[in-house]
Amino acid sequence: MIAATPTDDRAQRPLPPYRGRFAPSPSGPLHFGSLVAAVGSYLDARAHGGQWMLRIEDVDQPRTVAGAADDILRTLEGFGFTWDGEVLVQSRRLDLYHAAMVRLQLDGEVYPCACSRTEIAACSPPRSVDGGLVYPGSCRNGLAAGRAARAWRLRVADATIAFGDRVQGEVQQNLDRAVGDFILLRADGQYAYQLAVVADDAAQGINAVVRGVDLLDSTPRQIWLQQCLDLATPTYAHLPVVTNAAGEKLSKQMRAAAVDLSAGSAVLSAALQFLGHAVPPEISAGPLRDFWPWAIAAWSIERVPALRGVCPY
Structure with a gap:
C-alpha cells in the first residue's frame, strides 16, 4: 500500500465528467448545517457542468x-434542488458491502x-483523532483462546496518508x-460507515466529494480502504460546519431545528453567505428560479472559509 499523493493546489478541480453527491443520514429533518453541505456540494457540481447524486x-x-x-x-425538492438518477438507499445495498468484506477477508x-x-480503554491509549x-x-495476530469475534477490523500500516x-x-x-x-x-x-461510503462512492462513480469538515478525519481511513480495494480516490473538499452559540456542531442528535421551506431563497442565501x-x-x-442560476454562476470554492462558524439564520 502507498499513501495518497498530495496535491499542490487547494482549488484543484476534479477531472470531467464531474460526479458529486449529497448523502444525508435520515436521523432527523434537514437542518441548516445539512443545508449548507447540500448547497456547497450542489453548486460545485453544477458549476462544473457535472452530475449531483443523492444518497440516503x-x-x-x-x-x-x-x-x-x-x-x-421533500425539503430538498421544495428548495429547488434537482438530482441525477435514482436516489440510492444504503439499507438496500447490503450485498455490495458484503462483497467488499469478502474480498478483504x-x-x-x-x-x-x-x-x-x-x-x-483499559489499555490506556491516547484518544483518536x-x-x-x-x-x-x-x-491482530489472532483471537485469544476462548474468545469469540465481536467485529471485523481493517489492518492499517504505519504510514502517512x-x-x-x-x-x-x-x-x-x-x-x-x-x-x-x-x-x-x-x-x-451493522456495516460501518467507512465501508459503506467507500463502496457506494465507487459504485456511483463519484469523483468529487464535497461535505462537512466534521468528516475530515474519516477521509484518510476512506483513502486507505480505497487502496485496499483498488478503487479510485475522489478529490475532497471539506466545508466549514455550522455551530450553535455554544460552539457545538448543529446536528440531528442535538435536535437542531428543521429548515423552513417557506423561507425560500432567503435561507439558501444565508447558506451561501x-x-x-x-x-x-x-x-x-427573490424567487427560487432566480436564485439557482445566479448562485451557480457565482460559485467559487476558493471563497469558502476553512473554519466553522455560528449559524447565521
Missing part, C-alpha cells in the same frame, strides 16, 4: 428515524476482533498512530 445513508439502522428520508427529499486485509470498548480510542492491535483538500489545504494522518486498525463490521452486525459568497438583496428576496 441509513446503513446505521439504530439511528434511522422513520419518515426522515422522505422528509429530507480473502486478501487478508481484515481480521476478527473480540475486544470490547472497555477492554480497549475523532474522539474515540486508538485500537492497540490486540487481536496525505491528500490536498480543496478547502482545508494539505492534510496528513498516520492511521496507525491516530486511529489504529478500524472497524468495518460492527459487533451488532456562510460559505463565503455575498448574495445581492434582490437575489436573497
Whole structure:
C-alpha cells in the first residue's frame, strides 16, 4: 500500500465528467448545517457542468428515524434542488458491502476482533483523532483462546496518508498512530460507515466529494480502504460546519431545528453567505428560479472559509 499523493493546489478541480453527491443520514429533518453541505456540494457540481447524486445513508439502522428520508427529499425538492438518477438507499445495498468484506477477508486485509470498548480503554491509549480510542492491535495476530469475534477490523500500516483538500489545504494522518486498525463490521452486525461510503462512492462513480469538515478525519481511513480495494480516490473538499452559540456542531442528535421551506431563497442565501459568497438583496428576496442560476454562476470554492462558524439564520 502507498499513501495518497498530495496535491499542490487547494482549488484543484476534479477531472470531467464531474460526479458529486449529497448523502444525508435520515436521523432527523434537514437542518441548516445539512443545508449548507447540500448547497456547497450542489453548486460545485453544477458549476462544473457535472452530475449531483443523492444518497440516503441509513446503513446505521439504530439511528434511522422513520419518515426522515422522505422528509429530507421533500425539503430538498421544495428548495429547488434537482438530482441525477435514482436516489440510492444504503439499507438496500447490503450485498455490495458484503462483497467488499469478502474480498478483504480473502486478501487478508481484515481480521476478527473480540475486544470490547472497555477492554480497549483499559489499555490506556491516547484518544483518536475523532474522539474515540486508538485500537492497540490486540487481536491482530489472532483471537485469544476462548474468545469469540465481536467485529471485523481493517489492518492499517504505519504510514502517512496525505491528500490536498480543496478547502482545508494539505492534510496528513498516520492511521496507525491516530486511529489504529478500524472497524468495518460492527459487533451488532451493522456495516460501518467507512465501508459503506467507500463502496457506494465507487459504485456511483463519484469523483468529487464535497461535505462537512466534521468528516475530515474519516477521509484518510476512506483513502486507505480505497487502496485496499483498488478503487479510485475522489478529490475532497471539506466545508466549514455550522455551530450553535455554544460552539457545538448543529446536528440531528442535538435536535437542531428543521429548515423552513417557506423561507425560500432567503435561507439558501444565508447558506451561501456562510460559505463565503455575498448574495445581492434582490437575489436573497427573490424567487427560487432566480436564485439557482445566479448562485451557480457565482460559485467559487476558493471563497469558502476553512473554519466553522455560528449559524447565521
